[in-house]
Amino acid sequence: xxxxxxxxxxxxxxxxxxxxxxxxxxxxxxxxxxxxxxxxxxxxxxxxxxxxxxxxxxxxxxxxxxxxxxxxxxxxxxxxxxxxxxxxxxxxxxxxxxxxxxxxxxxxxxxxxxxxxxxxxxxxxxxxxxxxxxxxxxxxxxxxxxxxxxxxxxxxxxxxxxxxxxxxxxxxxxxxxxxxxxxxxxxxxxxxxxxxxxxxxxxxxxxxxxxxxxxxxxxxxxxxxxxxxxxxxxxxxxxxxxxxxxxxxxxxxxxxxxxxxxxxxxxxxxxxxxxxxxxxxxxxxxxxxxxxxxxxxxxxxxxxxxxxxxxxxxxxxxxxxxxxxxxxxxxxxxxxxxxxxxx
Amino acid sequence: xxxxxxxxxxxxxxxxxxxxxxxxxxxxxxxxxxxxxxxxxxxxxxxxxxxxxxxxxxxxxxxxxxxxxxxxxxxxxxxxxxxxxxxxxxxxxxxxxxxxxxxxxxxxxxxxxxxxxxxxxxxxxxxxxxxxxxxxxxxxxxxxxxxxxxxxxxxxxxxxxxxxxxxxxxxxxxxxxxxxxxxxxxxxxxxxxxxxxxxxxxxxxxxxxxxxxxxxxxxxxxxxxxxxxxxxxxxxxxxxxxxxxxxxxxxxxxxxxxxxxxxxxxxxxxxxxxxxxxxxxxxxxxxxxxxxxxxxxxxxxxxxxxxxxxxxxxxxxxxxxxxxxxxxxxxxxxxxxxxxxxx
DNA sequence: CTCATCGTTGTTCACGTTCACAAGGGTGAG
DNA sequence: CTCACCCTTGTGAACGTGAACAACGATGAG
Numbered sequence: 001x002x003x004x005x006x007x008x009x010x011x012x013x014x015x016x017x018x019x020x021x022x023x024x025x026x027x028x029x030x031x032x033x034x035x036x037x038x039x040x041x042x043x044x045x046x047x048x049x050x051x052x053x054x055x056x057x058x059x060x061x062x063x064x065x066x067x068x069x070x071x072x073x074x075x076x077x078x079x080x081x082x083x084x085x086x087x088x089x090x091x092x093x094x095x096x097x098x099x100x101x102x103x104x105x106x107x108x109x110x111x112x113x114x115x116x117x118x119x120x121x122x123x124x125x126x127x128x129x130x131x132x133x134x135x136x137x138x139x140x141x142x143x144x145x146x147x148x149x150x151x152x153x154x155x156x157x158x159x160x161x162x163x164x165x166x167x168x169x170x171x172x173x174x175x176x177x178x179x180x181x182x183x184x185x186x187x188x189x190x191x192x193x194x195x196x197x198x199x200x201x202x203x204x205x206x207x208x209x210x211x212x213x214x215x216x217x218x219x220x221x222x223x224x225x226x227x228x229x230x231x232x233x234x235x236x237x238x239x240x241x242x243x244x245x246x247x248x249x250x251x252x253x254x255x256x257x258x259x260x261x262x263x264x265x266x267x268x269x270x271x272x273x274x275x276x277x278x279x280x281x282x283x284x285x286x287x288x289x290x291x292x293x294x295x296x297x298x299x300x301x302x303x304x305x306x307x308x309x310x311x312x313x314x315x316x317x318x319x320x321x322x323x324x325x326x327x328x329x330x331x332x333x334x335x336x337x338x339x340x341x342x343x
Numbered sequence: 344x345x346x347x348x349x350x351x352x353x354x355x356x357x358x359x360x361x362x363x364x365x366x367x368x369x370x371x372x373x374x375x376x377x378x379x380x381x382x383x384x385x386x387x388x389x390x391x392x393x394x395x396x397x398x399x400x401x402x403x404x405x406x407x408x409x410x411x412x413x414x415x416x417x418x419x420x421x422x423x424x425x426x427x428x429x430x431x432x433x434x435x436x437x438x439x440x441x442x443x444x445x446x447x448x449x450x451x452x453x454x455x456x457x458x459x460x461x462x463x464x465x466x467x468x469x470x471x472x473x474x475x476x477x478x479x480x481x482x483x484x485x486x487x488x489x490x491x492x493x494x495x496x497x498x499x500x501x502x503x504x505x506x507x508x509x510x511x512x513x514x515x516x517x518x519x520x521x522x523x524x525x526x527x528x529x530x531x532x533x534x535x536x537x538x539x540x541x542x543x544x545x546x547x548x549x550x551x552x553x554x555x556x557x558x559x560x561x562x563x564x565x566x567x568x569x570x571x572x573x574x575x576x577x578x579x580x581x582x583x584x585x586x587x588x589x590x591x592x593x594x595x596x597x598x599x600x601x602x603x604x605x606x607x608x609x610x611x612x613x614x615x616x617x618x619x620x621x622x623x624x625x626x627x628x629x630x631x632x633x634x635x636x637x638x639x640x641x642x643x644x645x646x647x648x649x650x651x652x653x654x655x656x657x658x659x660x661x662x663x664x665x666x667x668x669x670x671x672x673x674x675x676x677x678x679x680x681x682x683x684x685x686x
Numbered sequence: 687c688t689c690a691t692c693g694t695t696g697t698t699c700a701c702g703t704t705c706a707c708a709a710g711g712g713t714g715a716g
Numbered sequence: 717c718t719c720a721c722c723c724t725t726g727t728g729a730a731c732g733t734g735a736a737c738a739a740c741g742a743t744g745a746g
Binding site for chain 2: 013059060061062063064066067070072082083085088089091092095096099104105106107108109111124126127128129231232233235236257260261263264267286287289290291292294
């Protein structure tokens with residue numbers, strides 16, 4: 001009888017193509033054809049295979065496929081400060097678009113600012129054999145490191161100025177900054193400050209450029225921008241510093257968080273926004289409409305950015321093609337801006 | 344001589360173990376041993392192999408390794424609303440901890456509330472052959488779906504109540520809610536409303552439970568909580584509705600965003616926070632300290648949560664072990680709460 | 687001197703899939 | 717009737733790695 005050496009214990013391994021093939025009475029290759037829906041399979045055969053797959057709860061083994069095709073079907077994202085709204089929204093959009101195209105996504109976070117951290121992050125992505133790379137929230141240092149590594153990969157950078165050799169895709173930061181600045185000038189402000197982002201960030205640089213361009217175009221005097229770090233905390237600190245001088249009637253902050261901190265400092269000084277000082281932000285994070293006062297800001301369409309990003313990357317993977325790399329931002333006027341009262 | 348049939352054109356394929364082995368004059372198995380630092384390798388041999396790896400810029404092929412070991416070394420994260428601060432911070436912490444342990448991370452987003460979306464998301468993770476699953480921002484529906492699928496995987500759920508059969512790990516939501524509620528009561532408030540999160544969310548339910556527990560413990564009358572959707576937009580809407588009645592002096596909002604919207608609505612009604620109405624939030628997002636007024640809220644230590652989560656999951660993968668699944672939250676008192684004026 | 691043992695290295699196979707090619711049966715034209 | 721061709725399916729090899737086992741030389745004990 002040899003009573004059941006392994007009656008049910010024949011488990012542990014997941015069913016493979018061969019198991020499906022055996023059950024369906026075909027060869028493993030036929031199963032493969034069904035999966036990759038190749039032409040020239042008899043309908044009845046195909047159905048029998050599908051039924052067997054269903055019955056066994058079969059799942060293709062991604063590793064085996066990657067091994068033989070030497071394609072990982074994975075996209076890597078290199079990101080910094082992903083708890084911020086912009087990067088988070090971009091990542092989500094990229095993931096969704098990539099998934100829809102049958103690609104998986106891996107992310108690697110950069111901490112701090114040492115270049116070893118950057119190299120390690122890229123290394124982890126390469127270990128995953130990514131087929132394409134998206135760089136979010138790029139800093140000069142990241143680009144330099146990337147250039148030094150001479151990767152043989154399609155790379156798309158988000159939120160850059162679009163002036164680099166790599167393919168890039170971005171909301172037009174310069175135009176956004178000009179919109180914000182022009183809005184303040186049209187309201188009658190003559191002395192406008194800019195609270196910029198960290199110097200290393202391409203995004204911050206572009207916004208600063210946009211600010212200066214517009215100020216110059218309108219023959220306005222400019223002062224050196226204040227360099228911040230994107231946080232509300234810094235905005236608050238910067239506000240307190242700036243208010244010591246108080247020779248301005250408006251501030252254009254390089255993002256919404258810093259604008260929030262600024263408004264906090266201004267209120268602490270018993271001044272009014274926008275009565276005494278107008279504030280403009282950048283990003284239009286979901287909370288911005290409910291700040292006090294509701295923040296005038298520049299809206300970036302992050303989901304659209306993510307979608308196009310994947311289209312560009314995958315298009316670049318399969319074949320070169322045209323693309324429109326610039327997305328126009330929109331100015332959203334809310335309560336934090338108004339004409340200067342005193343003058 | 345057979346002079347070099349393909350002198351330089353031998354490209355395209357990445358170098359494999361065999362290439363390294365040939366260069367070092369050893370067998371591929373020796374290379375394998377060096378990589379997995381097995382014992383009993385002569386130092387000189389090891390060094391020669393390392394040099395060859397360096398020279399060829401060799402990277403182990405993860406797919407091949409996964410195929411033969413049938414271990415993907417990948418952790419899956421099932422998340423919803425990841426543009427919010429809490430989930431985003433948790434994901435980042437989990438990734439970092441997982442990477443440090445040599446694991447990769449894949450995420451899948453749930454959109455909307457249809458269970459097909461949940462199934463698809465889990466399916467994508469299973470396609471990646473994940474070895475463990477982290478569920479962030481869990482909703483009842485997700486758990487039901489998960490239970491129905493009977494996965495043979497270690498699962499850790501974040502931010503749940505800890506009452507489920509699965510291993511879970513969370514900041515103690517009930518205690519956090521009680522802290523917030525007690526704070527309001529101690530200030531002298533007698534009529535307190537709760538603006539809760541979406542009904543389906545376990546997290547929202549726990550906060551509501553904490554609120555009701557504390558109110559009952561102190562013999563306070565309670566009214567039915569208002570059910571929201573986590574957004575500032577909804578907080579604003581809810582605020583306008585609640586102000587029609589205005590039979591309360593304080594509101595405990597289930598997260599900071601909704602608290603922000605509430606404060607916006609209160610200001611629009613020409614009322615003062617905290618003079619007329621005190622507001623408490625939950626999460627302590629980085630911006631909360633700069634809201635107007637700065638928000639009293641309950642702080643959750645998301646990074647710590649992520650770290651412990653991975654420790655638990657990986658501990659669970661390798662061997663069962665003890666764990667401390669509850670992290671205590673902290674009440675952060677700021678300007679949005681004070682004693683009731685009128686009474 | 688011989689044999690067992692240990693440290694070090696090599697050989698062979700298996701993992702689950704796709705690719706290249708072959709084989710078999712049916713159909714139509716000459 | 718025969719041959720060429722197409723449609724459908726099967727066979728065998730290969731991808732890069734790790735596991736099991738074998739082999740080799742050196743060392744030490746008897």
